[in-house]
Amino acid sequence: MYETLEIVVAQGVATIWMNRPDVHNAFNAQLIADITAACRQLDADDAVRVVVLAGRGKSFxxxxxxNWMKAAGEASVEANLADARKLAGMLRTLSEMRxxxxxxxQGAALGGGMGLASACDICVASDKAVFATSEVxxxxxxxxxxxxxxRAIGERQSYRYFQSAERISAQRAGEIGLAHEVVAAEELDAKVGEIVTALLQGGPKSQGAAKDLIRAVANRPVSDEVVEDTAQRIAGLRATPEAKEGLDAFLSKRPAAWVSAQ
Incomplete structure (x- = not known):
């Protein structure tokens, strides 16, 4: 369905493979459009519980x-703005998936590639991975x-890497919070699978609500407004069918419906 992607769906997990290995899965207008459309499609599919973003070949x-950058440099300001909006929209669509x-x-995640890794909720990196904000x-x-x-590495680290464009090793990525896990290359898929298994235990709607909660609370003082918002959120969720099913499953010592459905 997509010119630059291969999508594999199995047991509730959709893997979006960027499939331009000859150019290290570099962005162009088509890849941006395809990722945007794929994220929207998969987010609307209730059979999909977890989305993994990956890259074919040596690089993420x-x-x-x-060539796309060169063409953009020769285009009008209006054309550049349109392209920039599409890129920004793609990253936001990925970041705000439910x-x-x-x-x-598994390999290089440079510039926009580091942006993709950061826009995902979780980043699992091979010890051979390398990152950079190389734009300057x-x-x-x-x-x-x-x-x-x-959001991933904080302001302090961003001041360094946005200006220096230094390569960030996988180990360093783990230290600064960019990568949640760093494993040997041959263990990468097993670690991704381990996290996927944990994610599949959670309620789908509660996971989406948890993401909304983080966005609502992060970097805000604990004000009366924030406290009330958190109270409203949990009170609203407790009465939902998913919450009732989760509690009943726990008390009955059985898998919840969303687990047994996989």
Missing amino acids: SAGADL KPTIARV KFGIIPSAISPYVI
Whole structure:
């Protein structure tokens, strides 16, 4: 269905494979459009519980395709703005999926590739992975990816890496919070599978609500408004069929319906 992607769905898990290995899964207009459409399609599919984003070949994604960047540099401001909006929209669509998302990073995740890894809820990296916000080397800035990278590594680390464009090893990515797990290359799929198994135990609607909760609470002072918002959220969820099923399953010592359905 998608020119630049291969999508594999099995047992509630959809893997979006970026499939431009000859150019290290670099972004162009088609890849941006395909990822956006695939995320929307999978988010609307109740049979899909978890989404894994991965890259065919040696690299996860090497960022923007150089030919695409060159063409953009020769285009009008209006055309550049339209392209930038599509890239920003794709990252936001990925970030705001209701379902848990995992970046499976086996190799280079540079520029926009680091943005993709940061926009996913969870990042699992091979010890051979390498990251960078390399944009300043090309006279530009990591603008569209900045909300997600800053969220992942914090302002302090961003001041360094946005300006230096240094390569970030997998070990360093783990230290600064970009990668949740760093494992040997041959253990990458097993670790992704381990996290997927844990995610499949949770209620689908509660996981989406948990993501909304983080966005609502993060980086805000504990004000009366925030406290009331958290109370309203849990009170509303307790009465839902999913919450009732989860509690009944626990008390009955049986798998919840969403677990046994897989």
